[in-house]
Amino acid sequence: MAILYALVSRGSVVLAEFSATSTNASTISRQILEKIPGNSDTHVSYSQDRYIFHVKRTDGLTVLCMADETAARRIPFAFLEDIHQRFVRTYGRAVHSAQAYGMNDEFSRVLSQQMEYYSNDPNADRINRLKGEMSQVRNVMIENIDKVLERGDRLELLVDKTANMQGNTFRFRKQARRFRSTVWWRNVKLTVAYVRLECQFNYVFKPQFVHVMLLEC
DSSP states (O other): OOEEEEEEEETTEEEEEEESSOSSHHHHHHHHHHHSOSSSOEEEEEEETTEEEEEEEETTEEEEEEEEGGGTTHHHHHHHHHHHHHHHHHHGGGGGTOOTTTTHHHHHHHHHHHHHHHHHOGGGOHHHHHHHHHHHHHHHHHHHHHHHHHHHHHHHHHHHHHHHHHHHHHHHHHHHHHHHHHHHHHHHHHHHHHHHHHHHHHHHHOGGGHHHHHHHO
């Protein structure tokens, strides 16, 4: 477990604390609270054996935790920021007048829960979480691009098919017009041939009407 101990104080007055293991962290924390200079905001870390005490003081409210040295600084200070926001949001202006351990019964459970979260949940590391979210966004974008490209290929194929259909339709119409023209000329030729044949027939078998038929033809 990366974070083993935490407290919230107003100056040297401890308002809530929780320890996940039996150590002298509480005693060392009091010494650190006495050493923090002035009332100005600060972010500091103190080394003690194989543990690191991280301190965040903002607007007179101090949040402190003890963590393994392997936890570095990013996760512990993310924990301290989270605890500070939760404490102020829960108790507001009451933190300026509360007695020692005045919020311990309720808020020690919050300290325990958040210590567990920041120690064991990989999502607690905001940097890694952001990297994971960016990776997910990138994967989604790549997937969407692939889908767009795929739809583009299908659209291009559809356009090609539509163009082919339009081309076939144009050729069909052209062939139909050509066919109608051919049939029309064939009918004209057949009509002329029929008229000529009838004229010849009348000339051979009805000589008395030759002059009239020739005029008609």
